[in-house]
Amino acid sequence: xxxxxxxxxxxxxxxxxxxxxxxxxxxxxxxxxxxxxxxxxxxxxxxxxxxxxxxxxxxxxxxxxxxxxxxxxxxxxxxxxxxxxxxxxxxxxxxxxxxxxxxxxxxxxxxxxxxxxxxxxxxxxxxxxxxxxxxxxxxxxxxxxxxxxxxxxxxxxxxxxxxxxxxxxxxxxxxxxxxxxxxxxxxxxxxxxxxxxxxxxxxxxxxxxxxxxxxxxxxxxxxxxxxxxxxxxxxxxxxxxxxxxxxxxxxxxxxxxxxxxxxxxxxxxxxxxxxxxxxxxxxxxxxxxxxxxxxxxxxxx
Amino acid sequence: xxxxxxxxxxxxxxxxxxxxxxxxxxxxxxxxxxxxxxxxxxxxxxxxxxxxxxxxxxxxxxxxxxxxxxxxxxxxxxxxxxxxxxxxxxxxxxxxxxxxxxxxxxxxxxxxxxxxxxxxxxxxxxxxxxxxxxxxxxxxxxxxxxxxxxxxxxxxxxxxxxxxxxxxxxxxxxxxxxxxxxxxxxxxxxxxxxxxxxxxxxxxxxxxxxxxxxxxxxxxxxxxxxxxxxxxxxxxxxxxxxxxxxxxxxxxxxxxxxxxxxxxxxxxxxxxxxxxxxxxxxxxxxxxxxxxxxxxxxxxxxxxxxxxxxxxxxxx
Numbered sequence: 001x002x003x004x005x006x007x008x009x010x011x012x013x014x015x016x017x018x019x020x021x022x023x024x025x026x027x028x029x030x031x032x033x034x035x036x037x038x039x040x041x042x043x044x045x046x047x048x049x050x051x052x053x054x055x056x057x058x059x060x061x062x063x064x065x066x067x068x069x070x071x072x073x074x075x076x077x078x079x080x081x082x083x084x085x086x087x088x089x090x091x092x093x094x095x096x097x098x099x100x101x102x103x104x105x106x107x108x109x110x111x112x113x114x115x116x117x118x119x120x121x122x123x124x125x126x127x128x129x130x131x132x133x134x135x136x137x138x139x140x141x142x143x144x145x146x147x148x149x150x151x152x153x154x155x156x157x158x159x160x161x162x163x164x165x166x167x168x169x170x171x172x173x174x175x176x177x178x179x180x181x182x183x184x185x186x187x188x189x190x191x192x193x194x195x196x197x198x199x200x201x202x203x204x205x206x207x208x209x210x211x212x213x214x215x216x217x218x219x220x221x222x223x224x225x226x227x228x229x230x231x232x233x234x235x236x237x238x239x240x241x242x243x244x245x246x247x248x249x250x251x252x253x254x255x256x257x258x259x260x261x262x263x264x265x266x267x268x269x270x271x272x273x274x275x276x277x278x279x280x281x282x283x284x285x286x287x288x289x290x291x292x293x294x295x296x297x298x299x300x301x
Numbered sequence: 302x303x304x305x306x307x308x309x310x311x312x313x314x315x316x317x318x319x320x321x322x323x324x325x326x327x328x329x330x331x332x333x334x335x336x337x338x339x340x341x342x343x344x345x346x347x348x349x350x351x352x353x354x355x356x357x358x359x360x361x362x363x364x365x366x367x368x369x370x371x372x373x374x375x376x377x378x379x380x381x382x383x384x385x386x387x388x389x390x391x392x393x394x395x396x397x398x399x400x401x402x403x404x405x406x407x408x409x410x411x412x413x414x415x416x417x418x419x420x421x422x423x424x425x426x427x428x429x430x431x432x433x434x435x436x437x438x439x440x441x442x443x444x445x446x447x448x449x450x451x452x453x454x455x456x457x458x459x460x461x462x463x464x465x466x467x468x469x470x471x472x473x474x475x476x477x478x479x480x481x482x483x484x485x486x487x488x489x490x491x492x493x494x495x496x497x498x499x500x501x502x503x504x505x506x507x508x509x510x511x512x513x514x515x516x517x518x519x520x521x522x523x524x525x526x527x528x529x530x531x532x533x534x535x536x537x538x539x540x541x542x543x544x545x546x547x548x549x550x551x552x553x554x555x556x557x558x559x560x561x562x563x564x565x566x567x568x569x570x571x572x573x574x575x576x577x578x579x580x581x582x583x584x585x586x587x588x589x590x591x592x593x594x595x596x597x598x599x600x601x602x603x604x605x606x607x608x609x610x611x612x613x614x615x616x617x
Contacts, residue, residue: 020509027511031419034411035428038435038485041478045442048450100337108331109338121606123341128532128602129595130539132566133348135573136591140351162344169341195330216437223439226541226566230573254441254542261445261546269449276442287437291430 049280053273061274065238066256071267076275078237079256082153083222083282085241086252089157090164090221095214097161098168099203102210105169106176107198127166134163135230143231151232154245156252159231160224164217171216175209176202208297215290219283225254235259253279352595355588362582368589374552376586377575385586387593389552393469393562394594397544398537400473400558401480405533408477409484410526416485417492418514429489436482444546447475452547467549467561475543480533487532491525492518528608535601539594541566565594 064075101123109116138159142149149155179202187197203210233255242248253275260272360368363385371386378384412432416425452471456462464470495518503517519526541564549561550571563571569587577583 024509024511027514028419031411031415034408035415035432035485037408038412038432038478038481041481042435042438044450045438045446048446048454049442052449097337097340100334101341104331104334104338108334119338119342122345124606125599125602126341126345128535128539128598128605129348130541130566130598132539132541132569133352133591133595136569136587137344137348137351139573140354141347145351165341165344193327195327219437223437223441225439225441226545226570229541229570254439257441257445258542258546261441261448272445273449276445279439280442283437283439287434 046280049273049276052270053275053277056270056274057277062278066236066251066271067238071265071271074268074271076253076256076271076278078240079251079253079275080278081240082233082237082250082252083254083279085153085245085250086157086160087218087222089154089245090161091214091218093158093161094165094168094217098165098214098217099172099210101165101169102172102176103198103203106173107194107202123166123169127170130226131163131224132226132230134159135227137162138227138231149246151234152246152248153241153250156228156231156233156250157245159227160221163224163227164221167217167220168213171213172206172210175206175213178209179205208293212290212294215286215293219286219290222252223254223279223283225258228252228255229258348595352588352592355585356592359582359585359589362585363589372554376583377572377577383582385582387590389554390563390565390568390590391593392554393548393552394538394564394566396558397469397473397476397548397562397564398534400469401476401537402530402534404474404477405481405484405537406530409481409529409533410488412481412485413488413492413526413529414514414519416489418510418518429486432482432485435478436486440479440540440542441546443475443479444543447471447543447547451475462559464559465561467547468559469548469553469562470558472544472548472562473558475547476537476540479540479543480536483536484529484533487529488522488526491522491529494525495521524608528605531601531605531608535598535605538564538601539566539598540564541570545570565590569594 060073061075062080063077064073065077066074066079101119105116105120109119111117138155141147142155142158143151147155147158149158183201183205184197187201188194192200233252234249235251235255235258237249237251239248241250257272257275257279260268260270260275263269368385368387370388371384372388373384373386374389375382375384416428416432420428448466448471451474452464452466452468456464456468456471462470499517499521500513503513508517544562544564544567548563548567550563551561552563552568553560555562569590572583572587
């Protein structure tokens with residue numbers, strides 16, 4: 001090979017590497033842009049909501065009832081209490097049922113049996129059913145039909161509970177699976193029964209993960225709007241929810257937001273941003289709690 | 302343990318009794334737990350019955366052909382002008398989903414590749430939960446965002462697109478922001494599951510990071526990525542509130558994204574909000590449309606489960 005030829009080859013190599021470098025840089029920039037876009041959207045959304053609604057937040061806003069005649073003096077007391085009450089009742093329903101299902105599937109179910117596989121596939125599918133369809137379920141069998149509860153808070157909680165049950169089950173199963181089998185074997189070898197092993201060893205070890213899952217499920221539940229429309233939560237309720245969850249009308253923050261956002265009156269529309277701030281603040285506290293639990297109590301085996 | 306001395310053929314009776322009460326308790330617990338697991342099966346059965354019962358009633362009043370192939374959707378119209386052709390509603394649902402995916406697929410996959418192939422372990426530990434925060438925002442908040450910001454401020458104000466209060470474009474774009482984190486996290490899981498040895502092999506042959514990402518890791522994770530896309534599509538198709546708030550209240554058979562559109566789920570919510578008799582055909586449309594929506598999302602989910610299983614099989 002002559003010297004000239006060698007130089008040409010070297011130039012070609014250099015050029016291709018330079019082209020490659022530029023392409024590599026452009027690709028990296030495009031990826032960063034994609035990732036940044038989500039965060040940008042989130043930031044714009046938060047700023048938009050805060051600009052519209054921050055001035056509304058006051059003690060009165062949280063404790064007064066909605067008023068259609070004086071929207072500027074309206075509050076979200078009934079919706080806020082409705083949402084908190086819904087959350088408590090949903091938790092009462094999903095914690096035992098979700099946990100029991102997770103324990104059954106992880107610790108008892110024989111995967112060779114068709115009914116156990118059916119339960120698993122079924123839960124996977126339920127997680128993907130649109131929330132509005134759960135509303136139809138709640139309307140047909142909980143508000144009317146079999147349970148016939150009427151459009152009350154208990155009916156709303158049960159519907160939301162069924163909706164988020166798959167979330168609890170999936171997360172609780174992962175937490176249980178993460179407890180190493182040597183812990184179980186040790187317990188069984190000392191003469192503990194299967195259930196004693198689960199109750200005293202496996203579940204305590206899985207608790208931080210399970211608690212995180214329950215919080216995530218509840219934060220999804222209180223942000224849901226669509227099913228509550230169908231099971232009859234109402235936007236303007238001028239009284240706090242009845243202590244008996246099977247009695248009386250109720251409201252919830254997402255329903256309040258929905259009804260105010262669509263209102264042509266700008267005073268009423270402003271209520272929506274105030275209610276969004278309250279809802280997001282509740283979610284922030286819950287998610288912060290979940291992260292704290294995970295970091296503080298997570299076990300390293 | 303039961304091995305008694307060779308002279309006694311049977312195990313000690315006391316020991317035996319104690320064991321059987323213990324195992325009776327154990328069995329009771331197992332049955333109790335299994336009952337809880339059955340709740341999910343009952344839920345599915347309940348959904349199917351709730352949907353089918355009134356859908357069958359609906360088809361007693363409206364022909365199946367008219368419903369499936371009719372191109373005019375006006376079930377709430379008065380004065381004998383009612384029409385029950387579901388085509389516009391399904392078309393709008395798919396159109397809105399397509400607008401959303403057009404935004405969410407490139408950005409979601411880009412985010413996933415960055416998280417899995419470019420970000421340092423430390424950055425990834427911070428960034429991934431941050432992406433998940435976006436997934437935790439209630440859809441009603443996104444609806445508010447679409448109606449009060451994306452439509453009037455961004456599209457009309459900044460980009461000078463001629464949209465009205467309600468438009469397929471603003472609802473669809475925000476739908477894309479909604480499913481972006483779903484696509485990003487599921488695709489990231491799929492990319493991260495590709496064994497490091499494949500990457501090392503490609504780097505060893507002199508490939509750049511971009512080539513490794515696009516020509517080695519991406520194809521190897523393809524079935525998981527398809528699952529992520531199907532899951533994203535399925536979420537967009539089933540979404541109610543964003544479209545209810547920002548999409549408009551008419552099912553339009555149009556190709557213009559600036560026009561209002563209504564999805565199946567939004568129609569159900571709107572009809573449930575409306576003050577209508579629970580006896581009429583109008584009311585039964587809730588269930589017929591619900592069944593249509595349920596069947597579509599179920600099919601998509603089955604496809605996605607199949608793809609996930611496929612990509613898991615390869616490297617475990």
